[in-house]
Amino acid sequence: MSTTILPTPADLSITPRDRRFGRSAAEPRLWHGGRAEATAIYNALSTTFPRGEAFFVESVRAFRDGVPPRLAEEIKAFTTQEAIHSREHDAFNKRAAQAGYDLSMLEAQVEKRLAITRGKPPIVSLAATMALEHFTAILAHQLLADPRHLDGADTEAADLWRWHAVEEIEHKGVAYDTWLYATRDWPRWKRWKVKAKVMLYVTRNFVVDRTAGALELMRQDGVTGLRAWRMLLWYLWVRPGMFRKIAGAWVRYFLPGFHPWDEDDRHLLGAYAAIGTGDEPKRKVRRAA
Ligand SMILES: [Fe+2]
Numbered sequence: 001m002s003t004t005i006l007p008t009p010a011d012l013s014i015t016p017r018d019r020r021f022g023r024s025a026a027e028p029r030l031w032h033g034g035r036a037e038a039t040a041i042y043n044a045l046s047t048t049f050p051r052g053e054a055f056f057v058e059s060v061r062a063f064r065d066g067v068p069p070r071l072a073e074e075i076k077a078f079t080t081q082e083a084i085h086s087r088e089h090d091a092f093n094k095r096a097a098q099a100g101y102d103l104s105m106l107e108a109q110v111e112k113r114l115a116i117t118r119g120k121p122p123i124v125s126l127a128a129t130m131a132l133e134h135f136t137a138i139l140a141h142q143l144l145a146d147p148r149h150l151d152g153a154d155t156e157a158a159d160l161w162r163w164h165a166v167e168e169i170e171h172k173g174v175a176y177d178t179w180l181y182a183t184r185d186w187p188r189w190k191r192w193k194v195k196a197k198v199m200l201y202v203t204r205n206f207v208v209d210r211t212a213g214a215l216e217l218m219r220q221d222g223v224t225g226l227r228a229w230r231m232l233l234w235y236l237w238v239r240p241g242m243f244r245k246i247a248g249a250w251v252r253y254f255l256p257g258f259h260p261w262d263e264d265d266r267h268l269l270g271a272y273a274a275i276g277t278g279d280e281p282k283r284k285v286r287r288a289a
Pocket residue numbers: 053081082085164168
């Protein structure tokens with residue numbers, strides 16, 4: 001297993017777009033079409049991003065020494081994109097707090113999960129990052145592929161989520177390629193076993209934690225008990241059914257020889273594809289790499 005072919009498209013460009021969202025006006029509390037369950041699940045996801053994405057960056061950068069030059073460049077662009085995502089989701093979360101939500105329970109849960117992972121060898125953090133980046137990429141794909149997911153959402157908030165989705169698709173192979181390089185001397189079966197085990201662990205926590213987080217935020221809106229469960233499960237699994245719709249792409253992660261770019265979904269980047277290459281204000285983007 002010494003040579004690794006990286007199937008990332010040769011003409012892929014990972015372009016950090018230094019955008020700011022929602023700074024000018026207060027956001028309605030139920031910004032997602034006035035719906036408690038829709039607002040709650042997106043807010044619960046957003047709560048994980050500032051700390052979670054900092055962890056992704058730290059996990060990938062721990063293995064950047066000696067990687068091929070092209071991957072080194074991709075790691076830099078990924079780092080910059082994630083740093084800007086963290087900043088924008090931090091601002092988004094502050095607006096949710098200003099609207100009256102208490103996010104402390106959700107934040108504590110993220111900290112708890114990260115502390116457990118950080119207590120393990122760095123390669124486990126990389127495997128967890130790779131798994132969560134696959135999650136993010138398939139959620140992003142679905143979000144852009146089906147406009148129903150953001151139906152009725154506040155315009156600025158919807159823009160933030162679409163912008164984030166675009167960049168997650170662009171850098172979806174970076175953690176994976178870093179892993180392929182870091183484990184290039186491992187036997188195939190060991191690579192697959194660690195990758196699969198970590199994905200199962202991460203998935204369980206992702207589904208349980210985001211569901212619990214969303215239910216907590218719905219409780220803060222006065223929606224509780226069976227009614228809250230019914231609304232949330234319907235939204236996630238039936239209509240628009242984000243979790244159901246990503247199930248197939250989630251399973252593909254376990255196929256031998258899988259790579260995130262097996263599916264080239266850059267056609268979904270649409271209007272955003274050109275942004276950041278000249279249309280953007282010439283603001284200096286902080287590069288953490
Ligand atoms: Fe991100």
